[in-house]
Amino acid sequence: MPTSAPNSNVETLLKVSGLSAGYGKIGVLNGIDLTVGAGEIVALLGPNGAGKSTLLKAISGLLPRTGTITFGGQDMSKAGPREAVNAGLVHVVEGHRVFTQLSVHDNVMLAGYGMKGSELETRVEEALRFFPEIAEKRNDRAVTLSGGQQQMLAVAQGLVRRPRLLMLDEPSAGLSPVLVDRVLAAAAQLRDAGTAVLLVEQLIEKALKLADRVYALARGSIVLEARTSEDDLPNRLEHAYFGQDVSAPLAS
Incomplete structure (x- = not known):
């Protein structure tokens, strides 16, 4: 299936071609082609077990893979997680992965490990501005945060690196509708600020x-x-999930 490119006036930031990956001898992904444009939000949808999280892990270097990954014009096919982050490709994994015994501020600081002090503090404040709810709790331990607030903290950790592309894996998982809207609104803010987002999400609408x-x-x-x-x-998505005909022409 040919990959639909971003709008013609949008630079292609991420290009994945023929990517295959899995866990040991268990293959999960088969020849994935995908693009994300600069400053674009792309949703990756599908039923449970389809391979969505595996795809993000493969792109960010958390899993071995074959195929070609180009990011910002740079070949990242053999890059690991550290090289991906340094290039501006940040992956926020599923499940509120925060250090619960550290403060909100220290969690975000830790995500910027290796940066100079003054620059890091600037980045921390910049990331927390996206989430006033947790900025107000900067001195509280992360264990005291709600599930939604921990998800906000996990996203803030990713923002410290000022990513060119932020990959979010199920950011709404386990959250109330109000907090889901708040987290997804932050993704829209990121797009407006020029950051691309690749979003794995079960809430299709x-x-x-x-x-x-x-x-x-x-x-x-x-x-x-x-x-x-x-x-x-x-309706076309529902048909696609269950393997029915989706041959209707797509927009170019």
Whole structure:
């Protein structure tokens, strides 16, 4: 299936071609082609077990993979997590991975390990401004935060690096509707500030409302790609998940 590119006036930031990955001898992904444009939000949707989280891990270097990954014009096919982060590709993994016994401030500081003190403090304050709810609790231990606030903290940790592309894996998992909207609103703010977002999300309606383009993943392969402005997209996604015909032409 040909990969739909970002709008013609948008620079392609991430290009994945023929990517395959898995866990040991267990193959999960089969020849994935995907692009993300600079300052674009792309949603990656699909049923449980489709390989969405595996794809993000493969892109960020957390899993061995074959195929080609180009980021910002640089070949990242063999890059590990550290090289990815240094290039501006940051992956916020699923599940509120924060240090619960450290303060909110120290959690964000730790994410910027290796930066100079004055620069790091500037980055910490910049990241916390996206989430006033946790900025007010900067001296509280992370264990005292709600699940939604811990998710905000996890995203803030990723923002310290000023990523060119932020990959978010199920940021709404386990959150109340109000907190889901707050976390996803931060993704929209990031786009407005020029940061691209690759979003794995189960809440299809909210993801389609937020994103510019969407890929559907099922059984380890891309089964649909489209712009979110296209007609009848939710129905086409449902058909794609269950392996039915999705051959209707997509927007160029």
